[in-house]
Amino acid sequence: MQKYFFILLTLLLTVACSNASKKKSETEKPLLTVTIEPQRYFLEQLAGDDYSINTLVPPGTSPETYEPSPSVMIDLGKSAIYFRVGDLGFEKVWSARLAENNPDVKIVDCSVGIELMAGDPHDHVHDHGDHAGQDHISGSLDPHVWSSPSAMRIFARNMLDALVKTNPERAEFYRENHRHLSEKIDAVDSTLTALLTNAPSRSFIIYHPALGYLARDYGLRQHSIEFEGKNPSPAQLKELVDLARREEISTIFVQRGFDLKNGEVIAREIGAELFEIDPLRYEWDEELIGIATILSRQRDEQTD
Ligand SMILES: [Zn+2]
Structure with a gap:
């Protein structure tokens, strides 16, 4: 008896569900x-x-x-x-x-x-x-x-x-x-090639490493603040600061939606500039060109 009741209930639910899904606007x-x-x-x-x-x-x-x-x-x-x-x-x-x-x-x-x-x-x-x-x-x-x-x-x-x-x-x-x-x-x-070919620093720091393929294609190096998807330890942060000095890094990116704090600490420590970027933005072309423009702008600052 119980078994039949269960089957009936299942049938009723199935009918109710298929009716509901038919209601969506045609x-x-x-x-x-x-x-x-x-x-x-x-x-x-x-x-x-x-x-x-x-x-x-x-x-x-x-x-x-x-x-x-x-x-x-x-x-x-x-x-x-x-x-x-x-x-x-x-x-x-x-x-x-x-x-x-x-x-x-x-x-x-x-x-x-x-x-x-x-x-x-x-x-x-x-x-x-x-x-x-x-x-x-x-x-x-x-x-x-x-x-x-x-x-x-x-x-x-x-x-x-x-x-x-x-x-x-x-x-x-x-x-x-x-x-x-x-x-x-x-x-x-073509625009990215024009902007990045002569960018003086081949190296940048980013909180969340979302620009690896850009770096690969245009001969740049990406260094991530995030370590294994988490905030870095003080020792890892110090290592990154040393590396940034060696590679004369002047650009730090933080992706919109992520915490700016670690980026700010490193930027202050090495005298680099911090930029908020948004790789998840709809305007794919504008975003990439904007990022490349930031990287290429270093040349002007350094020759001043
Ligand atoms: Zn990601």
Whole structure:
């Protein structure tokens, strides 16, 4: 008897749930979900007005402590495609949950085909443990590919392929958009090359090491204040100050949403300038050019 009651209850719940999901507005555009705002910059230009785009991590939030809001997670479940950056730690957690609860959402890893760098074992070990809401736990690989235009060429191509596969009738439109986007990426690359080729200091300090691929592509060195995803110990801080003196570092970056304090301490100690940057900002092109402009500006100060 009890068994039948249980089956009946299950049936009732199933009916109730499917009714609720049918209530969603039919006139709304289909959804796509991305993890961070720079991805929306690319995807909007590729998809045009065909889709609404839902971002899991809003600008200015710290991805280390972030938990997505319920409404953002509901939109994720309704999306035709979820575009992961690739190996951000929380993406693994959410993708697993998503695949379990919404098997119809296609999950695309945008970093496939990009040659991933090992995270510098001293600067930054991506070893935060298995906690949802933390930035990245990808073993020793650096997931911050979006600071590199050359990596973003592959990234955009992956997005294009997924759009074409999901909506083949619109393939020509997406391909045409992709041609324009590729020209934009090339233009950003040229601007960065022009700004960074003769930047006098090849070395900078950053709180959270989000610019590794930019450093790789343009011959710069990134040193992270954060140590294994945490604030550095006094001994580690002293080591970093010594290194900064040796390499004559004059630029310190702190990503918006992270604590400025350690950056300020080092800046004061070595007489460097502190800049707040926002690598998670939607305006991907402006942000990278802004960062390169800061790095190139040192020359003028030093020749004065
Ligand atoms: Zn990060």
